[in-house]
Structures are given as structure tokens and as C-alpha cells.
Amino acid sequence: MLLLVVSAVTFAIFFLVPRIGGQTVDQLAVQYVGKDANPESVAAVKKNLGLDQPLLVQYYDFVKAIVVGANYQFGPDPVTCNAPCFGYSFKTHVEVWPEITQRIPVTLSLAVGAAVLWLVSGVTIGVISALKRGSIVDRLSMTVALLGVSLPIFFTGLLGLALFTSQWPIWDTIEFVPFSESPGEWAWNLLLPWASLAFLYSALYARLTRAGMLETMSEDYIRTARAKGLRESKVVTKHGLRAALTPIVTIFGMDFGLMLGGAVLTESVFSFQGMGAYAVQAVRESDLPIVMGVTLTAAFFIVFCNLIVDLVYAAIDPRVRYS
Amino acid sequence: MPLLSVDDLTVTFRGGHGRPPTRAVDGVSFQVDAGRVTGLVGESGCGKSVTALALMGLLPGKGVDRGGSAVLDVGAGSEFVASGPVDLLGLGPGALRDLRGSRIAMIFQDPLSSLNPVVPIGVQVTEILERHRGLRGAPARKEAADLLDRVGIPDPTRRLKEYPHQLSGGMRQRALIAMAVACAPRLLIADEPTTALDVTIQAQILELLKELVDQEGTALLMITHDLGVVAGLCEQVNVLYAGRVVESAGRRELFAHPTHPYAHGLLGSIPRLDAPRGDPLHPIRGSINDRIAWQDGCAFAPRCDFYDEECLEGPPALTEPRRPDHRVRCVHPVLDTTAEEVTA
Numbered sequence: 273m274l275l276l277v278v279s280a281v282t283f284a285i286f287f288l289v290p291r292i293g294g295q296t297v298d299q300l301a302v303q304y305v306g307k308d309a310n311p312e313s314v315a316a317v318k319k320n321l322g323l324d325q326p327l328l329v330q331y332y333d334f335v336k337a338i339v340v341g342a343n344y345q346f347g348p349d350p351v352t353c354n355a356p357c358f359g360y361s362f363k364t365h366v367e368v369w370p371e372i373t374q375r376i377p378v379t380l381s382l383a384v385g386a387a388v389l390w391l392v393s394g395v396t397i398g399v400i401s402a403l404k405r406g407s408i409v410d411r412l413s414m415t416v417a418l419l420g421v422s423l424p425i426f427f428t429g430l431l432g433l434a435l436f437t438s439q440w441p442i443w444d445t446i447e448f449v450p451f452s453e454s455p456g457e458w459a460w461n462l463l464l465p466w467a468s469l470a471f472l473y474s475a476l477y478a479r480l481t482r483a484g485m486l487e488t489m490s491e492d493y494i495r496t497a498r499a500k501g502l503r504e505s506k507v508v509t510k511h512g513l514r515a516a517l518t519p520i521v522t523i524f525g526m527d528f529g530l531m532l533g534g535a536v537l538t539e540s541v542f543s544f545q546g547m548g549a550y551a552v553q554a555v556r557e558s559d560l561p562i563v564m565g566v567t568l569t570a571a572f573f574i575v576f577c578n579l580i581v582d583l584v585y586a587a588i589d590p591r592v593r594y595s
Numbered sequence: 596m597p598l599l600s601v602d603d604l605t606v607t608f609r610g611g612h613g614r615p616p617t618r619a620v621d622g623v624s625f626q627v628d629a630g631r632v633t634g635l636v637g638e639s640g641c642g643k644s645v646t647a648l649a650l651m652g653l654l655p656g657k658g659v660d661r662g663g664s665a666v667l668d669v670g671a672g673s674e675f676v677a678s679g680p681v682d683l684l685g686l687g688p689g690a691l692r693d694l695r696g697s698r699i700a701m702i703f704q705d706p707l708s709s710l711n712p713v714v715p716i717g718v719q720v721t722e723i724l725e726r727h728r729g730l731r732g733a734p735a736r737k738e739a740a741d742l743l744d745r746v747g748i749p750d751p752t753r754r755l756k757e758y759p760h761q762l763s764g765g766m767r768q769r770a771l772i773a774m775a776v777a778c779a780p781r782l783l784i785a786d787e788p789t790t791a792l793d794v795t796i797q798a799q800i801l802e803l804l805k806e807l808v809d810q811e812g813t814a815l816l817m818i819t820h821d822l823g824v825v826a827g828l829c830e831q832v833n834v835l836y837a838g839r840v841v842e843s844a845g846r847r848e849l850f851a852h853p854t855h856p857y858a859h860g861l862l863g864s865i866p867r868l869d870a871p872r873g874d875p876l877h878p879i880r881g882s883i884n885d886r887i888a889w890q891d892g893c894a895f896a897p898r899c900d901f902y903d904e905e906c907l908e909g910p911p912a913l914t915e916p917r918r919p920d921h922r923v924r925c926v927h928p929v930l931d932t933t934a935e936e937v938t939a
Contacts, residue, residue, distance in 0.1 A: 492708035498653055499703075500723040500774060501696035510722070511711050589713050590758040 274579050281571040282338075285564050286331050320344065321362075358568060359561030361554075368565035372547065376569075378448050379546035382538060383531040385462050386469035391524065394474035398481025399513060402489065413478060420475025429468040429541035436464060448544050465542045469535065473527060480523060484516030491515070517588050525581030532577070533570025596668060596680070597626040598814050599650075599782055603663035604684075605838075606642070606649050611658060619645040621838035621889050622663070627782060629668075630812040632805075634829030634846075636819060636861075640883045642838040643818045647784050650683055650816075651701050652691040669698055670781055697727040700775035701784040705791045706767035710759035716743075716770050717755030720777065727778045742773040746803060765796035769803065776807055783808070784816045789824065801828055822865060826850060834858045837886050837894035840913075844921040854917060854928045856899045893925065901927040 301318045318324045321344065322333055333342070341355035344362075353360045359368040397417070401410045420428075436442045446464055449457040488494065489512045497507045534548025543549075547566055554562035585592045606620040620642040627633045635643050648654050650665055665683040683691065683699075703709040711719060720739040724730040730738055736755060743751035746769040759767055768788060775783055785804065789797035805828060808815045817829050825832055825846065832849045834842040834857065842855040853859040860879040881898040888894070892907035899906070905926050915921060916928045 492703060492705060493711040495653055496703060496709045496771070496774075497711070497722075499651060499695055499701045501692045501694070501726055502722060503692065503726075506722070511714065515711065515713050590715075591712060591760055 274575060277575050278572060281575070282335060282568060283331070285567050285571070286334050287327070358565035361559050361561050363557060363559050368562050371550065371562070372565060372569050375545055375547050375550050377450060378544050379532060379534055379539070379548065381448070381451060381458065381462055382465055382469070382535055382544065382546060383528060385459070385466040386473070386535075387524070387528050387531070389466050389470035390472075390474035390477055393470060394477025395481045395513075395520065397474065397478040399485055399508065401478065401482045402485030403508065405486065410482075414482070417475040417478045420471050421479070423472070425468055425472055425535075425537045426541055428471055429465070429538060432464050432468050433541070446542055465538055465544070468541075469531075469538055476523070477520060480520055481513075481516065484519055485512055488512045488515040514588070518585065521581055521584050521588065525577045525584075526574070529574035529577030530570075532573035534566070598629040599627040599665065599667050599816070601625050601646075601650070601663070601665045604646060604649060604665060605660075605662035606645050606654065607660040607662075609658045609660065616660075618888075619838055620649065623835065623838065623840055624663075625833045625840055625843060627814050627816050628831070629781070629814050630808070631831060632808060632815045632817055632829045634817045634819065634825045634832040635835060636822070636825055636832055637835035638820055638883055641835045643820075643835050644786050646835075647701065647786050647816070647818055650784065651695060651699065652683065652686070652688070653701075656688075667694075667699065667782065669694065693727075696723050696780070697778045698780050699782045699784065700778070700780040701786065702768075702771055702775050702788045704787045706764060706771050707759065707791070709771055710767055712759055715756055715758055716762070720755070720770070720774055723774055723777045738777075739773075742777055743770065746770070746773045746776075746807075747799075748773070764792055765799060768792060768796075768800055772800070772803065772807070776811065776813070779811055780813060782814050782816060784818065786818045787820070789819075789821070797824075804828070822861065834861070837883065837889065839889055839894065839924065841895065841924045842922070843913075848918070848921050852917060852921070854921065854923045854930065855895075855925045856901050856927070856929055857895050859929045860900075899927075901929070903927070 298314060298318075301314045301321070301323055322330055325333075336342070337353060337355075337357040337359075339355060341357045342353045342360075344351050344353065344360055351360060351365070353367050354369075356369055357367065358372065360366075361368055361371075397413050401413050404410050433446070437444065437446065443461070443464065446461050449461050451458045485508075489508075493515075494507060494511055497511045498504075502510075532547075534546055534551055536548035536552055538544070539546040539549040540552065547569065551563065551566040551570075553559075554566065602624050604620055604623040605618065608617045608619060610616045623642065623646055625633070625635070635646065637643050645654070649661060654661070661684055663684065666680050667683055668680050669678055671678055681690075681694075683694070686694070710716070717736060717739055720742060721730070721735040724735045724738055728738075739755055740751040743754055748754055748766055748769050754762070754766075754770075759770075762770065768791075772788075783804075788804070789800050792800060801824060804815060804817075807813065815828075817824065819825060829846055832842075832844060832846055833840045834849075834855065836855075836857050842849065842853070842858045844852075844854075849858065850862065853862045857879070860877075863877045864879060866876055879898055885897040886894040887896060887907075889910045892909060893899070893902075893911050896902045896906040908926075911924050911926050913922045913924050914928070916923055916930060
């Protein structure tokens with residue numbers, strides 16, 4: 273199943289991405305040649321890059337490169353692209369995969385921290401809201417949640433930056449510090465991006481959790497749990513929240529997968545060199561191998577996260593396991 | 596002294612938003628003796644389930660007014676529970692939680708929805724053992740398996756790891772009964788425990804309840820609309836109508852001499868196999884919605900065959916027109932009963 277989806281995605285990326293903008297093969301080749309394109313050099317590039325081959329052969333080469341690497345006849349010297357070869361950028365003359373792996377830690381740090389923050393805060397707020405339904409706390413947090421859902425990250429992020437780097441400078445500048453270098457600096461610099469992302473997402477999760485909790489807390493088995501004399505905290509966490517978790521896990525898998533593919537806006541706002549920023553840059557420069565490579569990586573993350581979600585399902589809802 | 600003495604219990608759901616409040620239970624009084632089976636009988640909407648929930652303290656806190664008293668003899672105290680009689684309606688939520696599951700327990704109507712679908716049976720049984728008996732880990736699991744075994748669930752150790760959807764309906768109800776009796780409560784309230792089950796399973800579950808009550812000396816408050824269940828199980832019967840007890844008697848006495856027109860009508864409405872062919876059924880006319888408030892007279896008057904002006908002169912009092920232990924709330928009790936003797 274996983275393999276099938278990944279193959280389908282690869283296929284789609286391969287066929288669709290080069291056609292965006294309606295370029296013909298010739299125009300594509302012209303781009304690779306650069307300024308002094310003449311019919312001979314264009315033909316040579318087409319031949320060397322296999323652009324004159326039938327599409328299926330090109331696709332085979334594309335996939336083969338991912339598995340075993342490839343050599344491209346480009347210019348005077350052949351260039352080597354080691355496996356897994358997610359493409360070779362003929363504009364910047366770099367292999368795409370090492371570039372991606374270099375940027376994954378940035379995106380991963382951003383995604384993991386923000387996800388932890390928004391899950392914890394969103395679910396907590398949602399539970400409290402559901403239990404205190406109709407109270408001031410409920411109304412206040414749902415209003416804030418609505419704000420969070422409505423405000424885009426380039427507003428909250430920039431506002432955060434403006435407030436905490438110039439108005440009340442808690443941070444001088446915000447830049448990515450690798451975890452391996454200094455975990456403290458890593459977390460400290462990521463705090464604001466995490467918070468802005470979490471504000472956006474936890475709002476969604478708070479609403480989702482609240483709706484789920486309102487539903488499960490009126491179930492008969494909650495009454496049974498109370499009839500046993502269990503403490504209310506146990507009734508809520510062990511019986512109520514447990515059963516309300518399924519939709520949250522579903523959405524979380526999607527969101528987290530998407531985020532691993534690059535939080536484009538957040539990375540731009542905070543000038544982080546993550547996958548998203550890389551993709552944007554590549555699109556701007558029409559650097560197709562990079563676009564394809566990043567898209568493929570992002571697609572893989574989404575598929576992977578959904579696989580994890582399916583596994584988690586089985587763990588939290590036993591009814592899924594047998595049906 | 597009876598184990599539980601409910602006196603003038605009222606439960607009113609506040610309407611809110613301009614709707615009038617609803618008085619679901621309107622002055623219910625009855626007693627439950629230790630180690631006996633007491634029935635609370637009535638049609639849908641007469642307030643029997645609300646009575647049970649009020650005793651358990653499981654009604655929502657907001658929007659509900661409670662009145663009267665329900666004094667339970669807790670018996671020997673423990674680490675958590677004070678000894679002696681307590682008024683269940685006067686207890687704080689914490690004290691009530693300590694009693695729930697340990698001194699009073701309840702079995703619900705629909706065994707499937709009453710079990711958490713995503714929590715293994717074993718956990719749902721052991722959590723009550725942990726709460727009230729401090730058992731954890733292996734000893735708790737051992738005790739849980741013993742409990743399942745006692746309520747007749749085969750292969751209990753394996754069942755502990757299973758989830759509610761893997762059990763049959765009867766098995767689920769047995770599991771719920773196991774949870775209810777886990778701490779040997781003094782009072783067990785069963786709210787229509789067999790309505791959602793097949794007839795053959797119903798009989799097994801009733802048999803099981805009877806056994807448990809006999810062995811443990813637990814008192815059982817059986818809430819039902821099923822006169823067959825009453826006949827088979829209950830020693831003392833209270834007939835509820837529109838939130839108030841209208842007749843209270845021993846089982847044989849009630850079935851032989853139903854004296855309130857409502858009870859009389861109820862028993863008369865049971866179809867009989869030995870009735871002549873073509874004999875029509877005898878339903879009570881109208882529905883429970885055709886009623887008047889108790890303070891204006893007899894709530895049953897609009898549906899009653901013996902109704903006259905006298906019925907509207909205020910709420911009828913409980914009288915003992917036949918014998919001292921047979922109380923009836925009616926100004927025109929059916930005394931010359933020629934009703935077919937129903938063998939209990």
C-alpha cells in the first residue's frame with residue numbers, strides 16, 4: 273500500500289512537474305543550456321539528459337537514479353549523482369539529495385517542536401473547554417481559538433518577531449542553531465517559530481478536542497465509570513479523552529506530514545533554510561530537479577505519517593484491528 | 596431499620612429558556628430491606644430511572660433540583676467511608692464517590708453502550724478494584740478473573756484482554772455485573788438490566804442476579820417495566836406512576852390483589868393464553884402524558900375507570916385498605932377484586 277502510493281506520487285511528479293508552465297522539451301533544454309543556446313547545443317543537451325527518449329524510458333531513468341544513482345553527460349565532464357539521486361540541479365550544479373538532507377533538520381526541528389506544543393496546548397484547552405462548557409473559560413478560549421484559526425502565520429509570526437526582537441527585545445536575532453551544536457540555543461531560537469505555528473494549529477485542535485469531548489462525555493460508559501466511583505480526572509482522561517482521540521490523531525498525521533514537507537510560510541517569515549524555503553527558491557528559479565526532489569520528499573513524509581496514523585489507530589481503537 | 600429508606604424524593608429538571616420545569620420524580624417514598632429484592636415498577640417516563648440516578652448521585656449537577664432524603668445504612672466503615680446511616684442526597688460529591696461502587700453499585704440497561712469500546716474489559720474491571728480496594732497489577736488481574744468467572748464468563752483470563760465488541764450481549768451484561776459486585780456492595784441497583792437482551796439470556800441474567808444476591812446478602816433494587824421480571828425476582832414491589840409510588844406490597848399480595856386501579860389495569864392488560872378465543876386485550880387507555888399534577892389530585896385520574904370528583908380533591912394519601920403491609924394511594928381502591936389470580 274505504502275509502496276503503491278509512493279510509486280503513484282513519483283509518477284505524478286515526474287509527468288506533471290516538468291509540464292507546469294506549459295514548456296516544451298525544447299524550451300526545457302534551452303533553459304539548461306543557458307544564455308548562448310544554439311540549435312546544436314540544445315540538441316546535445318537533449319541527448320545527454322535523455323530528453324529525446326520516450327517518456328517511459330525517462331521515467332525509468334528517473335526512478336533508477338533514485339535507487340542506484342546516475343551519471344549525467346553535462347558539459348565537458350560527466351557529473352555523478354550518487355544514490356539516492358533525487359535529481360541534479362543543472363543550474364546550481366549540485367546534487368539535490370544532499371541539499372535536502374541538509375535542510376531536513378531545520379524543518380524537522382520546526383515541525384516536531386511546534387507539533388508537541390500545539391498538541392499539548394490544543395488538547396488541554398479543548399478538554400477544559402468541553403468540561404466547562406458555556407462558562408467564561410470556554411467562551412474565552414474558543415474566541416482565542418477562532419482568532420488563531422483565522423490569523424495567518426505571516427501575520428502572527430511577523431507580529432511576534434516585531435514584538436520580541438525590537439519592541440521588547442527578548443531575542444536579538446532568530447536563527448537556526450543545530451540541535452547537535454547546542455540544544456539550549458536550538459530550543460531558544462525555535463521558541464518563537466514554534467509558538468506562532470502552535471498558535472495557529474492548537475486553535476484547530478482545541479476546537480476538535482472540545483467537539484469530541486462533548487460527544488464522548490455524554491456517552492453511557494462515562495456514566496458507568498462514574499458509577500464505579502472513579503475520580504473525575506480519571507473519568508475524563510481514561511474514558512472520555514481516550515475515546516475522543518481518534519479524529520485528533522487523523523488530523524495530526526496529515527498536519528505533521530504536511531509540515532515535514534516544509535512549513536513554507538513559517539520558514540520564510542523567520543528566514544530559516546528549511547525544505548519549504550528551498551522549494552520556494554527552486555520554483556522561483558524554475559529549477560525543476562530541485563522542485564521534483566523536494567516534492568517527492570514531502571510526499572514521502574505525508575505517506576509515511578499516514579502509515580504511522582494507521583498504526584496508531586489500531587493501538588487506540590481496538591475495533592479497527594479486527595474489521 | 597431498613598438498608599435504604601427513601602422519603603419524599605423529588606427531582607425537578609429546571610426548564611430554562613422559558614420552558615417550564617419538569618418534575619420527573621414527585622415525592623417517591625419506599626424502603627429497601629437488607630438482603631432482599633425490591634422492585635420499582637412502572638411504565639416509561641414514570642421516573643424510575645431518574646430515581647435510581649438520584650440515589651447514585653449521577654444526575655447532572657446543573658439544572659436539577661433534588662428534594663427529600665434517601666438514608667442508606669452504610670454498615671461498617673472503612674478507610675474512606677464513615678459507618679452508620681448517611682443521607683445520600685445530602686452528601687458532597689467526594690463522599691458520594693467513595694460510596695459509589697463500594698457500597699452502592701448500579702447495572703445499566705444497555706450493556707454495549709455502557710462499556711467503553713476502546714478500553715479492555717480487564718482494565719474496566721480492575722479500575723474499580725484499584726479505586727475501592729487498593730488492588731493493582733497481578734493481584735487485581737487475578738481478582739478480576741475470579742469475578743468474571745463468578746458471573747459465568749468462560750475463559751476469564753483471556754476475556755480480560757478483550758474489548759467489549761468481542762463479547763456477546765449477555766457476556767457484556769455479565770461483565771457489567773462483575774464490575775458492580777466487585778466490592779460486594781450492600782445495595783445493587785439494576786435499571787432494566789435485561790431489556791436489551793434476548794429472552795433466553797434475560798433468564799440467565801436474572802438467575803445470576805438472584806444467585807449473587809442470595810450468596811452475598813446484597814440488597815437488590817430492581818427497576819423494570821417487565822411484570823414477568825417482577826414476578827420472578829422481586830419480594831417487595833413498589834408501583835410507580837407519574838413520579839410517585841401508588842402501590843406497595845409483597846409480590847404475592849400484589850399479584851393476587853392489585854388494589855390501585857393502575858396496578859389493577861397493568862395486571863389486567865397482560866395477555867393470557869387461557870383466555871377464550873376472541874377475547875380482546877385490555878390496555879389501560881390513554882398514555883402517561885394524560886395526567887394532572889399530583890398536588891391537584893390523582894395523576895392517574897384521567898385514565899382511570901373509577902374516576903369521580905373526589906379524585907380531584909388534592910393528592911390522595913397512602914392508605915392500607917386491605918392489610919397493614921399493603922399501601923395504596925387511591926380514594927377508590929379496587930377492593931372487590933375479582934381479577935384473575937395471577938400466580939406469582
